[in-house]
Amino acid sequence: xxxxxxxxxxxxxGISGGWAAKELTEKGLKVLMLERGPDVKHIKDYKTATTxxxxxxxxGRDTQQQIADHPNLKRDYVLNELNLDWWAHEDESxxxxxxxxxxxxxxxVGGRSLLWGRQSYRWSDIDFEGNAKEGxxxxxxxxxxxxxxxxxxxxxxxxxxxxxxxxxxLPDGEFMPPMPMNCVEEDGAAKIKEHYKGARTxxxxxxxxxxxxxxxxxxxxxxxxxxxxxxxGGYFSTQASTLPAAEATGNLTLRPWSIVRRLIYDKxxxxxxxxxxxxxxxxxxxxxxxxxxxxxxxxxxxxxxLMRTATDVWPGGLGSSSGELGHNVMDHHFRLGARxxxxxxxxxxxxxxxxxxxxxxxxxxxxxxKRDYLRGFGYQGGASRSGWxxxxxxxxxxxxxxxxxxxxxxxxxxxxxxxxxxxxxxNTIKFSDTVVDKWGMEALVMNAEIKDNEIKMRKDMMSDAAxxxxxxxxxxxxxxxxxxxxxQGIHEMGTARMGRDPKTSVLxxxxxxxxxxxxxxxxGACMTSASAVNPSLTYMALTxxxxxxxxxxxxxxxx
Amino acid sequence: MxxxxxxxLKSVMVMMGxxxxxxTAIMTGCTPENQIEGLDFDPDDxxxxxxxxxxxxxxxxxxxxxxxxxxxxxxxxxxxTYDGDNQKEFVDGLNKLRKDFKSAxxxxxxxxxxxxxxxxxxxxxxxxxxxxxxxxxKVINMLRDLTVLGYFSSEIGxxxxxxxxxxxxxxxxxxxYNKGDKAYAI
Numbered sequence: 001x002x003x004x005x006x007x008x009x010x011x012x013x014g015i016s017g018g019w020a021a022k023e024l025t026e027k028g029l030k031v032l033m034l035e036r037g038p039d040v041k042h043i044k045d046y047k048t049a050t051t052x053x054x055x056x057x058x059x060g061r062d063t064q065q066q067i068a069d070h071p072n073l074k075r076d077y078v079l080n081e082l083n084l085d086w087w088a089h090e091d092e093s094x095x096x097x098x099x100x101x102x103x104x105x106x107x108x109v110g111g112r113s114l115l116w117g118r119q120s121y122r123w124s125d126i127d128f129e130g131n132a133k134e135g136x137x138x139x140x141x142x143x144x145x146x147x148x149x150x151x152x153x154x155x156x157x158x159x160x161x162x163x164x165x166x167x168x169x170l171p172d173g174e175f176m177p178p179m180p181m182n183c184v185e186e187d188g189a190a191k192i193k194e195h196y197k198g199a200r201t202x203x204x205x206x207x208x209x210x211x212x213x214x215x216x217x218x219x220x221x222x223x224x225x226x227x228x229x230x231x232x233g234g235y236f237s238t239q240a241s242t243l244p245a246a247e248a249t250g251n252l253t254l255r256p257w258s259i260v261r262r263l264i265y266d267k268x269x270x271x272x273x274x275x276x277x278x279x280x281x282x283x284x285x286x287x288x289x290x291x292x293x294x295x296x297x298x299x300x301x302x303x304x305x306l307m308r309t310a311t312d313v314w315p316g317g318l319g320s321s322s323g324e325l326g327h328n329v330m331d332h333h334f335r336l337g338a339r340x341x342x343x344x345x346x347x348x349x350x351x352x353x354x355x356x357x358x359x360x361x362x363x364x365x366x367x368x369x370k371r372d373y374l375r376g377f378g379y380q381g382g383a384s385r386s387g388w389x390x391x392x393x394x395x396x397x398x399x400x401x402x403x404x405x406x407x408x409x410x411x412x413x414x415x416x417x418x419x420x421x422x423x424x425x426x427n428t429i430k431f432s433d434t435v436v437d438k439w440g441m442e443a444l445v446m447n448a449e450i451k452d453n454e455i456k457m458r459k460d461m462m463s464d465a466a467x468x469x470x471x472x473x474x475x476x477x478x479x480x481x482x483x484x485x486x487x488q489g490i491h492e493m494g495t496a497r498m499g500r501d502p503k504t505s506v507l508x509x510x511x512x513x514x515x516x517x518x519x520x521x522x523x524g525a526c527m528t529s530a531s532a533v534n535p536s537l538t539y540m541a542l543t544x545x546x547x548x549x550x551x552x553x554x555x556x557x558x559x
Numbered sequence: 560m561x562x563x564x565x566x567x568l569k570s571v572m573v574m575m576g577x578x579x580x581x582x583t584a585i586m587t588g589c590t591p592e593n594q595i596e597g598l599d600f601d602p603d604d605x606x607x608x609x610x611x612x613x614x615x616x617x618x619x620x621x622x623x624x625x626x627x628x629x630x631x632x633x634x635x636x637x638x639x640t641y642d643g644d645n646q647k648e649f650v651d652g653l654n655k656l657r658k659d660f661k662s663a664x665x666x667x668x669x670x671x672x673x674x675x676x677x678x679x680x681x682x683x684x685x686x687x688x689x690x691x692x693x694x695x696x697k698v699i700n701m702l703r704d705l706t707v708l709g710y711f712s713s714e715i716g717x718x719x720x721x722x723x724x725x726x727x728x729x730x731x732x733x734x735x736y737n738k739g740d741k742a743y744a745i
Contacts (some may be wrong), residue, residue, distance in 0.1 A: 052725065053712040053745060061708075063639040064594050180732040222727040349736035352727035353745070387742050388711040388721065393688055396681050397615045397703070405711065406621075406720045408742040 006032040009290040014111025016523040017296035018242035023547035025251035034258040037107035042239035046229030048082040092438040101446035102487040110238040118207040120537040127531040137423040141509030150541035158236040162206030170361040184383040188472035205356035208236035222352030262308035299524035303495040319506035328423035329448040330530035332489035336481035338465035339414035340474030357382030373456040381415030417461035420532040493527035511546040605630035612706040627713035652698025717744035
């Protein structure tokens with residue numbers, strides 16, 4: 001029996017895969033979107049989205065059973081009894097930590113688009129030119145002007161709220177009205193602007209939370225329960241945004257429980273002819289054919305598929321002749337900063353739960369500033385009044401403590417730094433010789449660490465935070481460093497980077513695999529450097545750009 | 560009449576002058592997850608915890624912790640979320656509290672006047688605060704923590720003691736606050 005054939009196969013249904021499916025189906029291609037995990041239906045499957053606190057079994061605290069079952073998730077805030085189904089089952093999908101590595105994976109339709117932090121920032125030429133100017137790794141094959149129209153395109157579709165600040169390090173986009181700062185943040189921002197004479201900026205975050213309605217999406221209701229799925233389509237997810245658009249074309253077939261083992265590669269035509277899939281429920285092996293394939297399986301899983309492909313031609317897999325497949329693992333290092341308290345403002349409060357904080361764009365190693373490390377960092381944070389969880393040690397039990405806790409406490413603010421990690425060739429993923437997953441596929445071995453550049457940067461990340469809080473008028477300032485393990489930023493990037501030369505990169509400037517021009521990799525795997533800025537918006541823009549290019553090439557019969 | 564090991568141990572404890580919370584636990588040891596296997600609390604234990612919780616958060620113009628079933632909540636949290644060391648700390652601490660209160664006040668905690676209970680728990684809390692890094696007696700901090708958590712996240716706590724707004728629908732970044740206005744539940 002002949003394999004089912006499509007015009008295009010998209011592997012993965014998260015932020016990048018959803019965009020690939022939307023763009024390709026809207027351009028008339030018959031698309032098969034493969035998702036390794038179960039389906040999650042918009043709204044219907046957001047089972048805990050409106051659960052009141054008193055129905056949350058352990059009120060948000062981790063049980064010992066959950067900690068035992070999730071040795072990886074337990075390392076951070078992401079272990080949450082309300083959305084545990086949306087993280088990979090760690091027993092079924094093991095990985096090996098040659099060096100400590102935290103890998104938070106979303107294995108279901110929508111992937112981590114359901115769970116993401118929604119911060120949506122444009123990269124700038126300071127990011128795209130950094131490698132070339134500093135002689136780090138290889139040059140990006142694109143510049144801001146190549147991607148800027150695609151940023152606009154995706155921002156208009158997904159909806160990003162934010163303020164236009166005219167900053168070169170954080171270019172403005174097509175924004176919906178910004179979510180406002182509260183009074184403490186606004187006064188702090190004014191003091192920062194005055195003190196640093198504009199060299200540092202506190203601006204409101206730019207989340208993919210919509211402040212105006214979009215088709216089928218009433219918009220943000222200020223519940224700040226985004227990671228449980230939003231019944232109002234308040235934030236961008238595959239389910240709320242790209243999937244309905246792709247389905248509306250009538251050109252999409254979505255197949256959950258479809259784990260792609262490898263691409264089927266024809267060495268004569270130097271193209272992929274399809275994919276080999278293992279059904280996640282039946283273990284049956286199935287092949288599907290297509291003219292083009294988009295790998296959007298999340299950075300390391302897209303690379304793992306390449307590493308299993310065409311091993312008869314290249315033992316290390318498709319793209320390995322560059323010597324860079326599986327190399328240059330990146331993330332954002334963070335979990336440090338400062339916090340302080342603000343006196344006064346006792347007669348001020350707010351209404352609603354704003355699902356974003358402030359953003360403080362990079363100010364190090366730009367505009368004449370020069371440090372003993374390369375690149376820089378940004379901050380996320382915010383001010384609020386403390387609630388009933390605060391410590392009121394000075395009060396006696398009984399009515400005094402109860403009365404105090406039923407009223408808001410003092411104002412405080414914390415900011416957390418997110419720093420750039422350089423692309424180090426020796427930071428790698430590879431296959432384990434011994435460990436396999438539930439479906440018999442080789443587990444990945446993680447071998448990545450931050451180095452001197454990042455360690456030096458972390459000193460500034462903490463002390464600059466404290467300094468700014470002091471300038472902004474905060475008291476009792478405490479620096480903190482909660483420690484970072486690689487991967488915890490949940491911004492894993494690299495391992496199949498874009499470049500200008502097939503000898504040193506896996507993908508070209510259009511996200512095509514050099515050695516298989518009908519294969520496109522548009523998720524985090526493609527990144528040539530990490531920036532300090534959240535990457536998801538860039539994946540979306542690169543995906544839309546690559547999809548337009550792919551269809552153009554198909555029409556010209558070049559693929 | 561046969562007597563299982565739990566009953567045997569309990570009877571020993573009764574002979575020693577009191578019931579003992581978590582009696583089964585001591586016999587069966589820990590599960591692989593480092594929790595005390597078979598840890599259980601009987602209705603008397605829960606009634607005791609209800610009174611402890613209601614002393615920490617009493618009825619005022621809104622209901623107190625007992626009205627939210629705080630004893631059962633604490634039991635569930637200790638069984639599910641505490642590791643073995645903390646479970647032991649909690650159980651031993653409660654047994655000691657019960658015994659010491661009786662020694663000091665000449666009566667059981669349950670049934671003692673509210674002022675006596677409050678004074679006793681406040682004294683324990685002062686001791687805890689003064690202990691610095693030792694954080695002792697730890698049980699008083701556990702009781703405070705579980706009572707505050709259980710109460711303010713309960714339906715009574717969230718909707719009566721606090722201001723619960725499930726779907727705000729808008730964001731007002733800066734509005735007047737008058738002393739006494741309730742804080743948000745979430």
